[in-house]
Amino acid sequence: QKEVEQNSGPLSVPEGAIASLNCTYSDRGSQSFFWYRQYSGKSPELIMFIYSNGDKEDGRFTAQLNKASQYVSLLIRDSQPSDSATYLCAVTSGYSTLTFGKGTMLLVSP
Amino acid sequence: DTGVSQDPRHKITKRGQNVTFRCDPISEHNRLYWYRQTLGQGPEFLTYFQNEAQLEKSRLLSDRFSAERPKGSFSTLEIQRTEQGDSAMYLCASTDVRDTQYFGPGTRLTVL
Numbered sequence: 001q002k003e004v005e006q007n008s009g010p011l012s013v014p015e016g017a018i019a020s021l022n023c024t025y026s027d028r029g030s031q032s033f034f035w036y037r038q039y040s041g042k043s044p045e046l047i048m049f050i051y052s053n054g055d056k057e058d059g060r061f062t063a064q065l066n067k068a069s070q071y072v073s074l075l076i077r078d079s080q081p082s083d084s085a086t087y088l089c090a091v092t093s094g095y096s097t098l099t100f101g102k103g104t105m106l107l108v109s110p
Numbered sequence: 111d112t113g114v115s116q117d118p119r120h121k122i123t124k125r126g127q128n129v130t131f132r133c134d135p136i137s138e139h140n141r142l143y144w145y146r147q148t149l150g151q152g153p154e155f156l157t158y159f160q161n162e163a164q165l166e167k168s169r170l171l172s173d174r175f176s177a178e179r180p181k182g183s184f185s186t187l188e189i190q191r192t193e194q195g196d197s198a199m200y201l202c203a204s205t206d207v208r209d210t211q212y213f214g215p216g217t218r219l220t221v222l
Contacts (some may be wrong), residue, residue, distance in 0.1 A: 043201055049210055099155070
């Protein structure tokens with residue numbers, strides 16, 4: 001049974017701070033890792049993907065992957081109130097389905 | 111708009127009725143996925159297609175659920191004899207060559 005674990009939150013940070021979201025996964029064969037943002041009542045929107053160990057930066061977002069520890073994280077710098085949403089971590093093993101965590105709710109206060 | 115589209119966006123039905131949802135993927139994407147999401151949970155995989163072939167089905171997909179993708183273009187998901195437990199958001203996604211999944215807006219089903 002492939003599992004993806006996330007802290008449900010809410011994670012509360014003040015505007016301008018760094019938000020750190022974490023995710024662990026059980027399947028060592030996982031190859032691709034994704035972060036989706038989901039606003040209430042909306043569908044998931046892709047934020048970042050990462051395939052290799054290390055960091056990947058895209059604007060204010062940085063994804064970090066450590067396959068040995070089976071750990072993925074997402075850092076959001078200069079957090080804005082518009083970043084308030086649920087962040088879903090998802091993993092897949094090659095051409096396969098996505099296994100999602102339950103998501104972490106992020107609240108950014110002005 | 112070149113994204114994934116789904117129709118209808120909302121569906122309210124009475125228990126026992128049949129419902130059908132449609133998904134139109136991004137045109138150059140040949141893999142299409144259906145997921146179901148309930149409140150407080152992440153999306154759960156239901157089934158997926160490579161072109162017109164249905165390659166994998168989840169145990170969540172009971173006999174009351176059927177999906178098709180004729181001609182490898184749009185896909186339909188039918189639920190027969192709906193139950194209150196079927197109330198959820200039904201999400202469709204299609205993938206690019208890098209196997210990155212892009213989601214449609216979803217169909218929210220409410221079974222009364």
